Amino acid sequence: MALVHACGLPDARRAASEARRLLELGADVDEHSMDGLSALHAASARGHVRLALLLLQRGAAVDARDFGGRTPLHVAARLGCIPLVQALLGSRADARLPDAAGGVAAELARAEGHATLARVLEHAARTDLASGGEVVLHVYGLGTHPTLARLDVLCRLFGSGLYHTAIEVRYLSCGLEWSFGHTVEGTGVFAVVAGENRDHRYSYEVALGRVELSQVEFAALLEKLKEEWLGSTYDLVSNNCQVFCDALCSKLAVQPLPRRVKRMAGVARFATYLSTRLVHPGERTSHPLEQSATTRGARWETRQQRRRTLLRTGRRRTVLLSRTTAAAPLDTPRAENSKRGSTVPGAALRHGSVVTPSAQAPEEHEPGGGNISRIVPSHEEDVVHGTHPVGLC
Numbered sequence: 497m498a499l500v501h502a503c504g505l506p507d508a509r510r511a512a513s514e515a516r517r518l519l520e521l522g523a524d525v526d527e528h529s530m531d532g533l534s535a536l537h538a539a540s541a542r543g544h545v546r547l548a549l550l551l552l553q554r555g556a557a558v559d560a561r562d563f564g565g566r567t568p569l570h571v572a573a574r575l576g577c578i579p580l581v582q583a584l585l586g587s588r589a590d591a592r593l594p595d596a597a598g599g600v601a602a603e604l605a606r607a608e609g610h611a612t613l614a615r616v617l618e619h620a621a622r623t624d625l626a627s628g629g630e631v632v633l634h635v636y637g638l639g640t641h642p643t644l645a646r647l648d649v650l651c652r653l654f655g656s657g658l659y660h661t662a663i664e665v666r667y668l669s670c671g672l673e674w675s676f677g678h679t680v681e682g683t684g685v686f687a688v689v690a691g692e693n694r695d696h697r698y699s700y701e702v703a704l705g706r707v708e709l710s711q712v713e714f715a716a717l718l719e720k721l722k723e724e725w726l727g728s729t730y731d732l733v734s735n736n737c738q739v740f741c742d743a744l745c746s747k748l749a750v751q752p753l754p755r756r757v758k759r760m761a762g763v764a765r766f767a768t769y770l771s772t773r774l775v776h777p778g779e780r781t782s783h784p785l786e787q788s789a790t791t792r793g794a795r796w797e798t799r800q801q802r803r804r805t806l807l808r809t810g811r812r813r814t815v816l817l818s819r820t821t822a823a824a825p826l827d828t829p830r831a832e833n834s835k836r837g838s839t840v841p842g843a844a845l846r847h848g849s850v851v852t853p854s855a856q857a858p859e860e861h862e863p864g865g866g867n868i869s870r871i872v873p874s875h876e877e878d879v880v881h882g883t884h885p886v887g888l889c
Contacts, residue, residue: 500529503547504538511539512547525554532562540568540584543577545719548584549712558587565596573601573617576610578687579715579722581617582670586711591621612672615689619671629667631704631750633741635757636660636696645697656759660696661741662688665707665748668714676740679727685718685740702757705750717747 502514515535519525528534536556539547548568552558559567569589572580581601585591591601599607602617637648638658648658662675672687691698709717721744729735742753 497527497529499523499525499527499535500533500538503535503544503551504542506542508542508544508547511542511544512550515539515547516550519550519554525551525556526560528560528562532564534560534562534568536560536568537562537566537571540571540577540580541575543572543575543580545577545579545583545715548580549716549719552583552587552712558584558589559593565594567593567595567601569593569601570595570599570604573605573610573613574608576605576608576613578613578616578672579718581613582668582718583712583715585620585670586668586713586715591617612687612689616670616672629665629669630706631745631748632664632666632690633702633704633745633753633757634662634664634673634691634693635699635702636662636693637699638696640695640697651760656756657699658760659699659738659757660693661738661753661757662690662693663741663744664690665709665714668707668709668711674718674744675737676725676730677727677737678730682727683722683725684727684730685722685725702754704745704752705748707748707750709748721747 499515499518502518503511505511505514526534529538533541534557536548536551536558537560539551559569561567567589569581569584569591572584594600595604600617600621602614602621605617606614636659638644638660644658651657660675662673664671664673669687669690671690673690673693674685674687675693676684677686678684691701721740725740725743738753738758742758745752
């Protein structure tokens with residue numbers, strides 16, 4: 497009974513941690529309490545979706561009954577937790593089983609005022625749930641106000657429109673569509689019956705491909721998205737329902753939203769960027785166009801800095817070489833040669849030094865026949881600068 501008690505803890509994270517510890521110690525996943533409740537019953541009564549998924553993965557009986565004939569699906573239906581109902585249905589919970597009083601899950605949900613969930617359960621009772629399903633994009637005209645409708649008609653003349661979008665995965669979402677909206681706190685991900693969002697005007701649907709997932713995997717994906725997409729981060733232009741639907745399509749590995757659906761949102765983002773630059777010309781902005789320009793400028797500056805560093809390094813090496821050569825003792829013939837004041841072309845002046853050809857024996861010549869030159873620091877001798885050949889006095 498320890499596992500049942502752990503699954504019934506109010507805090508979801510503590511309950512999951514304690515249940516995982518007990519399961520690793522060898523606890524029976526199907527143990528029952530004195531009331532006939534299983535661990536899955538306790539997790540469903542608290543609405544712990546992740547814990548229910550853990551128990552289902554460990555092989556918990558999805559249609560286990562308590563003393564009242566209620567299954568975990570009956571408990572989740574009375575609670576009104578749609579993700580939990582989806583997880584149970586994905587594990588082949590039977591939506592047609594009645595409890596001891598003869599009520600099925602859909603009737604229990606409707607009695608508690610969960611009309612949307614009741615329709616989902618009715619759909620599940622009529623449908624043989626399979627693994628995988630078709631991903632469908634539902635497109636609505638934005639809002640129900642007449643002004644928005646007129647603006648939508650005007651935008652469609654230019655090949656776009658003001659749209660609200662939602663994603664349905666048929667046979668996996670149990671007749672629901674998922675989208676994203678603004679909330680003061682908590683997640684902004686919500687579900688309604690597919691094609692029946694009364695806050696917008698339904699327009700058409702687009703098939704985006706097929707996904708091969710189990711309903712448990714799909715429910716786990718939705719739970720992760722709910723944690724990432726908070727309602728307080730919603731923005732009508734930059735972080736809206738279309739951005740969420742694109743992210744969900746990317747997770748499902750299907751086609752992204754059509755361009756004609758996203759075109760007006762892109763225009764709105766660009767207009768917002770322009771208005772920000774005009775009103776606050778000195779203020780930096782994070783628009784993608786400027787981000788790319790900033791990145792290119794940063795790369796160019798990095799290359800220039802690297803070139804300047806290489807030039808400074810090369811000049812420093814030349815100066816060090818000049819000083820080392822000046823400190824070394826000169827051979828007698830070369831010293832006499834430099835005292836006589838040999839004349840060399842002006843091009844022989846390099847970085848403050850005069851290159852004087854040596855007039856010594858063949859061992860001073862390179863194998864290719866060229867003379868080995870001697871670097872003499874310019875501060876050691878008086879050098880006459882000019883367009884004519886440079887001479888040493």
